[in-house]
Amino acid sequence: MRTSKFVVLALVLLGVIAGVLVWQLGTPRGLTYTQAVSQLDSLLKRVSWSESIVTRKATVTVDRAPDLQDTLPDISKFELVVNPTVAPGEVAVEIFASVEKAGKGFDGWLVEVANDFNRSNLRLRNGQSAKVKIRAIASGEGYQFIAAQKYLPDAYSPSHVLWMKMLAAKGIALTPVSERLLGDVAGIVMKERVWRTLQSKYGTVEVQHVLDAVAQGSIAMGYTDPFVSSAGLNFLVAVLATFAQGDPNKMLADDVVSAFEAFQRGVPFVALTTPQMRDSVQNDGSLEAFIVNRAVFAKAPAFQSGYAFIPYGIRHDSPLYGIGQLTTEKHEALRLFAQFASQAPAQKLATEYGFNQLSDYTPAFAPPPGEVLIEAQRVWKRKKDAGRPIVAVFLGDVSGSMEGVPLRNLKRALMAGSQFIDPENSIGLVVFNQEVKQLLPVGKFTLNQRALFTAAVQDMSAGGGTAMYDGILVALRMLVAAKAKQPECKPLLIVLTDGETNAGLSFDKVKPVIAGVKIPIYTIGYNAKLDILRQISAVNEAASLNADEGDIAYKIGALLNAEM
Amino acid sequence: MKQFLLWCVVFFGLYGVLSSAYHLHLTSHPRRVLVAVDTSFPMQAVWSQVPDTLATIQVQRYTLFSLITDKVRIHPWQSRLEFGHLQPYAPRALAQMLDRHRYPEMAVADQIYVVTNAINSTALAEDKRWHIVQLQPLAP
Numbered sequence: 090m091r092t093s094k095f096v097v098l099a100l101v102l103l104g105v106i107a108g109v110l111v112w113q114l115g116t117p118r119g120l121t122y123t124q125a126v127s128q129l130d131s132l133l134k135r136v137s138w139s140e141s142i143v144t145r146k147a148t149v150t151v152d153r154a155p156d157l158q159d160t161l162p163d164i165s166k167f168e169l170v171v172n173p174t175v176a177p178g179e180v181a182v183e184i185f186a187s188v189e190k191a192g193k194g195f196d197g198w199l200v201e202v203a204n205d206f207n208r209s210n211l212r213l214r215n216g217q218s219a220k221v222k223i224r225a226i227a228s229g230e231g232y233q234f235i236a237a238q239k240y241l242p243d244a245y246s247p248s249h250v251l252w253m254k255m256l257a258a259k260g261i262a263l264t265p266v267s268e269r270l271l272g273d274v275a276g277i278v279m280k281e282r283v284w285r286t287l288q289s290k291y292g293t294v295e296v297q298h299v300l301d302a303v304a305q306g307s308i309a310m311g312y313t314d315p316f317v318s319s320a321g322l323n324f325l326v327a328v329l330a331t332f333a334q335g336d337p338n339k340m341l342a343d344d345v346v347s348a349f350e351a352f353q354r355g356v357p358f359v360a361l362t363t364p365q366m367r368d369s370v371q372n373d374g375s376l377e378a379f380i381v382n383r384a385v386f387a388k389a390p391a392f393q394s395g396y397a398f399i400p401y402g403i404r405h406d407s408p409l410y411g412i413g414q415l416t417t418e419k420h421e422a423l424r425l426f427a428q429f430a431s432q433a434p435a436q437k438l439a440t441e442y443g444f445n446q447l448s449d450y451t452p453a454f455a456p457p458p459g460e461v462l463i464e465a466q467r468v469w470k471r472k473k474d475a476g477r478p479i480v481a482v483f484l485g486d487v488s489g490s491m492e493g494v495p496l497r498n499l500k501r502a503l504m505a506g507s508q509f510i511d512p513e514n515s516i517g518l519v520v521f522n523q524e525v526k527q528l529l530p531v532g533k534f535t536l537n538q539r540a541l542f543t544a545a546v547q548d549m550s551a552g553g554g555t556a557m558y559d560g561i562l563v564a565l566r567m568l569v570a571a572k573a574k575q576p577e578c579k580p581l582l583i584v585l586t587d588g589e590t591n592a593g594l595s596f597d598k599v600k601p602v603i604a605g606v607k608i609p610i611y612t613i614g615y616n617a618k619l620d621i622l623r624q625i626s627a628v629n630e631a632a633s634l635n636a637d638e639g640d641i642a643y644k645i646g647a648l649l650n651a652e653m
Numbered sequence: 654m655k656q657f658l659l660w661c662v663v664f665f666g667l668y669g670v671l672s673s674a675y676h677l678h679l680t681s682h683p684r685r686v687l688v689a690v691d692t693s694f695p696m697q698a699v700w701s702q703v704p705d706t707l708a709t710i711q712v713q714r715y716t717l718f719s720l721i722t723d724k725v726r727i728h729p730w731q732s733r734l735e736f737g738h739l740q741p742y743a744p745r746a747l748a749q750m751l752d753r754h755r756y757p758e759m760a761v762a763d764q765i766y767v768v769t770n771a772i773n774s775t776a777l778a779e780d781k782r783w784h785i786v787q788l789q790p791l792a793p
Contacts, residue, residue, distance in 0.1 A: 290725060290726075291725060297724075298725075301724045301725055304740065304742060305725075305737070305738060305739065305740070306738050332743045332744060333744070334744075339744070342744070343694065344693065344694035344695065344742075344743060344744040344745070345743065345744060347694040347697075347741075347742040347743060348694070348742045348743035348744075350742065351740055351742035351743070
């Protein structure tokens with residue numbers, strides 16, 4: 090009797106162990122590319138889709154090179170984070186300030202200092218009291234507003250002086266007020282194990298060693314768009330200056346640019362945001378290194394151990410310059426503010442915010458002239474794909490909720506944004522409501538394709554439900570086919586939508602396919618901050634943006650300028 | 654006949670012993686060949702010839718090879734040259750490639766091959782250990 094009990098118990102135990110083993114072994118580990126394509130084809134059989142290929146060609150103009158400045162939104166899109174009431178007899182100056190010091194929470198040093206300054210009621214020599222208004226705006230966006238003279242603040246405080254050099258080259262009158270409001274340095278961040286590998290190979294780990302490791306395919310690195318991001322522009326300049334040995338006359342020479350191209354082959358994507366790159370490195374994604382400012386590095390809990398920081402380029406000391414012809418009073422108010430910000434209490438606060446570290450870091454090269462920097466941005470735009478063509482499919486939401494103004498704005502944004510697409514890259518267009526329609530097969534973005542694309546966009550009309558995942562599958566199939574024809578290409582999908590999916594397949598069904606085909610999906614939510622869009626983009630480390638009628642053209646333009 | 658057999662045994666035995674000793678000597682004292690490849694942008698014009706050039710150098714037996722470039726040491730002494738995925742880029746920096754402090758292998762190498770297409774590169778040869786392989790673009 091006891092023996093049989095023991096046998097039963099043993100069998101139960103064995104059953105439990107076997108169950109756990111089966112459960113563990115049976116856990117899905119993700120699809121291979123071939124499996125994902127096979128599943129994609131299988132799911133497509135359940136999708137209602139058709140071809141409605143555009144044949145009409147719209148008139149397109151190619152009279153001049155596109156410029157991001159043409160798509161700038163209204164300045165009100167950028168918040169005045171310090172906006173005191175200005176009484177008669179007071180002098181107020183508006184400062185464009187970069188977001189790492191004029192943002193919210195951990196990034197709010199300048200906001201605190203400006204509020205303290207306004208409260209202290211300091212007076213000019215003529216007795217008027219001085220006030221400051223702070224508008225938080227990314228350095229590159231601030232530069233674009235000022236360079237285009239779309240909106241001129243009284244002063245500009247980007248992260249570093251390179252933007253000032255570029256404004257000077259554009260003929261904007263600048264008056265230096267302070268070369269340093271605080272101390273900061275940009276750097277390459279990588280996990281310590283990656284750093285140790287490089288150290289064992291190169292002896293020391295300096296910028297040129299990281300660049301070589303990326304060029305040789307030993308590590309993958311990400312950086313931000315040098316048209317918008319200060320760290321990104323500084324990095325581009327550091328790459329060119331490193332190989333030109335600091336000589337600005339050689340920075341754009343063929344052999345130096347070849348180094349940038351070689352490096353660029355090891356860059357999986359140009360990130361739109363620092364968190365996008367940080368997540369990739371932290372989660373052992375496609376990146377092993379990325380760029381970030383020292384202050385951000387110092388503040389982020391995730392980087393407190395196990396990461397190395399390698400400074401590069403010029404310092405990010407937040408200079409403050411007057412813009413245009415300022416009155417004597419405004420100039421004096423700016424000087425008063427700069428003095429206030431340089432005093433011990435404000436600098437102590439800056440240190441608490443993570444700034445003023447690595448004070449002994451000295452750049453290996455001087456800031457190049459603005460003309461060289463502007464040309465370096467153009468070189469970046471031309472060479473960033475390193476000879477690998479981009480194949481992109483736009484997936485547009487034409488469901489009922491897009492009817493009227495939203496669709497009109499989306500069309501305008503798509504047509505304006507398409508100017509930034511390099512003719513060497515290929516484009517396709519798909520739209521969806523409860524059904525999916527392929528409007529334009531993937532083709533090189535020649536004048537002919539551009540005319541077809543524009544016509545297809547012009548003819549888009551809204552109505553019906555929202556079957557976004559069905560649309561994603563159709564677009565992915567087009568990209569998979571393009572990749573089969575052109576294995577060296579970089580495929581990407583850009584989804585533009587305003588609402589929740591209410592028809593067709595679900596995210597759970599398509600997620601393994603998205604992950605398996607490894608095609609990045611950029612999502613642009615139109616008046617729709619949807620968590621699900623972030624989740625879709627996060628699968629393959631792409632960016633998710635939210636836009637509205639005021640800035641959708643600019644955001645699409647900036648995305649395409651960076652990626653295409 | 655017996656004498657002949659004895660002579661054969663002595664001859665081949667001696668030959669075997671000497672050969673083995675020589676083999677052991679060469680194996681334990683291999684020649685060291687340092688190969689320095691110019692990986693600058695101007696090398697793009699002749700880059701397709703580099704793998705074959707290295708294969709030719711590698712034919713030597715009883716040899717350890719070390720491979721360096723103007724940018725980094727690709728590998729220390731080992732029995733085979735491993736070219737990997739090198740690509741030519743950046744301005745020419747032969748001085749960096751031939752820096753004895755950076756690459757102490759130069760001091761102990763029995764032969765140093767420099768693979769480049771730099772004009773007047775033959776002047777780089779410092780002594781009879783140096784072999785300059787000056788690549789020329791292939792005729793179309």
